[in-house]
Amino acid sequence: MILELAVLGLIASWGGLQHLWTVLCRRSTEFQMTVGGLFAALVLGYFMGCVPYLVLDVWRPGLARDAKVQKQWYPGARALLRCTVSLIFLFLGVMLPLIASSYPIFRWVGVRRDPPLPRADVVVLQVITCFVIEDFGNYWIHRWLHTPWLYRHIHYWHHQWSAPFSLAATDAHPLEVILLGVPTIAGPVLLSSHLFTTLVWMMLRQYEAIDIHSGYEFRWNLNCYLPFYGGTEHHDYHHYLYSGNYASIFTFCDEIYGTNLAYKQRKTAKSR
Numbered sequence: 001m002i003l004e005l006a007v008l009g010l011i012a013s014w015g016g017l018q019h020l021w022t023v024l025c026r027r028s029t030e031f032q033m034t035v036g037g038l039f040a041a042l043v044l045g046y047f048m049g050c051v052p053y054l055v056l057d058v059w060r061p062g063l064a065r066d067a068k069v070q071k072q073w074y075p076g077a078r079a080l081l082r083c084t085v086s087l088i089f090l091f092l093g094v095m096l097p098l099i100a101s102s103y104p105i106f107r108w109v110g111v112r113r114d115p116p117l118p119r120a121d122v123v124v125l126q127v128i129t130c131f132v133i134e135d136f137g138n139y140w141i142h143r144w145l146h147t148p149w150l151y152r153h154i155h156y157w158h159h160q161w162s163a164p165f166s167l168a169a170t171d172a173h174p175l176e177v178i179l180l181g182v183p184t185i186a187g188p189v190l191l192s193s194h195l196f197t198t199l200v201w202m203m204l205r206q207y208e209a210i211d212i213h214s215g216y217e218f219r220w221n222l223n224c225y226l227p228f229y230g231g232t233e234h235h236d237y238h239h240y241l242y243s244g245n246y247a248s249i250f251t252f253c254d255e256i257y258g259t260n261l262a263y264k265q266r267k268t269a270k271s272r
């Protein structure tokens with residue numbers, strides 16, 4: 001729902017955005033706007049995405065119980081505190097330096113901020129392409145992380161939550177955050193996207209991560225309209241059984257490489 005509102009708001013205020021962007025370009029350096037903008041997009045996308053789910057998990061646990069995938073577990077104060085501390089460290093200690101050190105790459109491949117903003121159809125097409133690139137890269141890195149040594153030393157961190165919740169979306173080993181950051185920045189780098197498009201992509205990618213870790217499968221979730229979008233239950237299954245359904249966004253890769261067979265059997269058995 002937040003995603004739909006954000007897209008509508010963006011379309012409605014396109015003229016205002018053009019003006020704001022020009023003012024920002026005048027008042028800041030390219031480095032400040034690229035690094036500060038990307039970090040702000042990550043933080044805003046993440047925490048704004050978390051708010052409605054935190055309300056449901058903490059303030060009104062019974063309100064959306066029907067939509068909760070794993071109804072037997074809600075995050076308590078300890079889990080939330082542990083996740084928050086871990087996220088502060090990951091955002092400030094890993095992601096911010098990663099973005100700042102990627103700045104020369106962004107410049108080298110032609111990610112620029114120059115006004116005017118790109119056309120809305122260009123933004124939409126490039127963001128969709130970024131989702132496809134991210135999904136493919138993320139699928140193979142995630143499968144690799146499930147090999148015994150990498151799982152024991154790196155990926156175990158993300159799997160400490162067998163019933164995922166919104167705040168736990170990015171709670172992972174710093175090395176995993178860096179590894180999975182590669183397919184995230186691969187799209188804008190390969191497409192030489194405008195900085196504005198890159199910011200939109202980063203925010204939506206954060207929101208998508210929250211969505212699939214939220215633990216809630218609502219009737220208005222994207223996967224109800226787009227059958228090739230994985231969604232919450234698809235990724236929840238991966239956390240519950242620790243294998244299968246490796247893709248982060250779409251269902252293509254798991255379908256093509258046969259890593260969703262157990263999931264499909266389980267779904268069929270449940271629907272009988």
Ligand SMILES: [Zn+2]
Pocket residue numbers: 142146155159238242
């Ligand atoms: Zn995993």
Ligand SMILES: [Zn+2]
Pocket residue numbers: 158164169213235239
């Ligand atoms: Zn996960």
